[in-house]
Amino acid sequence: MDVFSDAVATMKVGRAKLTRSRRAGRWGHRFGPYPGAGFHVVLGGACWLIPPHGAPVWLTAGDVVFLPHGAAHGVSSTSDRALNELPLERTETAGPDLITDSVAVPADTTDPADHTVLLCGAYRLNRGSVHPFLRNLPDVIHLPARIGRHGSLRSAVELLGSDVTEQRPGAEAALPALLDLILVYALRAWLDEQCPQESGGWCAALKDPAIAAALDHMHRNPARAWTVAELAAAVGLSRTTFAARFGSYVGQSPMAYLTWWRLSVASRLLRESDAPLAALARQVGYSSEFAFAHAFKKEFGSPPGAFRKVHGGLHEPRSPS
Template identity: 50%
Template sequence: MDVLSDVLAVMRAGRPLARRAGCQAPWGMRFAAGDAATCHVVLQGACWLIPPHGTPLALGVGDVVLIPRGDAHALTDRPGGSPARHVPEQDQDAPLGELRIPGPGATTILLCASYRFDHARPHPLLHDLPELIHLPDRVGQHPSLRAAVELLGSELRQPRAGTEAVLPALVDLLLLYVLRAWLDEQSSRPAPGWAAALHDPALITALRHIHRRPEHPWTVVELATQAGLSRASFAKRFTTVVGQPPLTYLTWWRMTTAAGLLRGSDASLRSVAERCGYGSEYAFAKAFKREYGTAPGQYRRQERAGGTRR
C-alpha cells in the first residue's frame, strides 16, 4: 500500500482544476483565502509571488510554488506592483480554464492549479507542510515533476480531443510530484512529523499495515512486531514523529475511511462498520458520532446533498 497516495485521497474534496493564464505587464492577480491548495508554475517569462507572510519571491521559468493551506496570496509582474485583479473561482464542471490579462509589456504565462482539500478534518500531513513550498527549476532535479509540468503545459497550450479527460490526472500528478520533491528534500533534515514518518522504515511499515487493514484489531504490540521494534520503542517513536499514539491514529484512519465509504459508496452501514473494524453498527455509530458529531446515516445524507448542490 502507498501511504502517500492514501493521504492524498483522504485530503481531497472534489476534482482538481487547472487554468492557463497569459499576463502582459503591468499585471497583478489576487487569490483569496479558501479551502483549496493552489499550485503555480511559470511556463514563460517571470513574475513575483506575494506570500501570505514574508518578502516577495521572484519566480522564473520552470519554478513551481505550492500554497497548501489555501492562504491568500498574489502574483504580479514586479514586487512593488498592485495586484488589484481578483481571480474568480473556476467552474467545478470545467476543469480547464483560460485567463488573459492584456497589456503593453512583457508576457508571462502561468499554469495555476487548485486542489480542494477537506479542511474540516485534514490529514496530519497538511499541518506539517510549510506555508509555502518553492521548488526552483534546477537542471537534473526532480525529473518526474519537470515531465508533469511539460505535459500539463502542452495540454493547456494546445487543448485537443481528450484534454478535459486527461487534465485532472495530470494535475493530480503535479501535486504528487511536488509533495514527493518536498519530502525528498526533508529526508536530509530530520524533524518530527509526517515527512520523517514517510522516511522511517519502521513507521512506514506500521502505517502501511494500518492503512491496508483498518478492520484488523491492531494492538500496539502487534504493530511494534510488524515494525521490528519493542513495544515501548515503537510507541514512543510513533507518538513523537507522527504526533499521535498508534491506536489514536488507527481510530482516526478508521473514521476517515468510514467517512469516505459513506460519501462515495452505497455500502450498508453494517458493511462500513465491518470494513472499519467494528463488530456492530451500534459501536460504529457511537464512535463515528464522537468523531464527526453526527450519526453515519445523517452524515451520508448531508454529504450527498452538499455534493449535489456543488
C-alpha cells in the same frame, strides 16, 4: 494504498479548477485567502510570488508553487509592492474544458519573450478529513525548475503546458490527470528535499522505516484488530520504543491514530457506497454496528445513517492534531 497516496486522496474533493493567464508589462494580482489548496505553474516567462510573510520569491518557467492551506499571496511582475497593494484577482476559475486566456498585454509589447504565462488553480478541500501530514505542510511550497532534478514533475509540467497551449482532443480527460500528477510529484519532491527527518513530526514519520511501515500496515488493513505490541513486532521494535517514537512523530498514540484512520475510511465509504452499516463496520475494524455507530458519532457529531443521508460532507471528522 500507501500512506502518502491515502493522504493525497483524502485531500481533494472533485477536480481541480484552473485558469490560464498571459501577462506583460507591469502587472500584479492578489489571491485568497480561500478554503482550498492553490497552485501556480509558470509555463513561460518569469514573475514574483509575493507571500503573506517573508521575502518575495522569483519564479521562472517550469517552477511549481503549491499553497496547501489557501494562504493569501500575490503574483506580480515586480517585487517592490506589498501584498495588500496588489489588486484582488476576481477571475472565476473554469473547468478544464473551459480554459480560456485571460490576457493583459500592452499594445506596445510585441516580443513573446516578454510575456509571462501562468496556470493558476485550486483544489476544493474536504478539510475535516484532510490527513495530518497535509495539515502540517508549510503555507508555501516552491519547487524551482532545475536541470536533472524532479524529472517526473518536470515531465508532467511539460505535458500540462503542451495540452493547455494546444488544446488537443482529449484535454478534458488529460488535464485533470496531469494536475493530479503534478500534485503528487510536487509533494513527493518536497518530502524528498525540503522535509528533513531531523525536524520531527510527519517528515520524520514518513522517512523513518519502522514508523512508516507501521502506518502502512494500518492503512492497508484497518480492519485487523491491531495492538501496539503487534505493530511493534511487525516493524522490529520493542513495544515501548515503538509507542514512544510513534507518539513523538505523529503526535498521538498508535491506537488513537488507527481509530481516526478507520473513521476517515468509514466516512468515505458512507459517501461512496450503499453497503449495510454492519458490513461497513466490519470493513473498518468494528465488531458490532453499535460500537461503530458510537465511535462514528463521537468523531463526526452524527450517527453513520444520518451522515450518509446528508452525503454532502456537511459534518466532517476532526483531523488529529
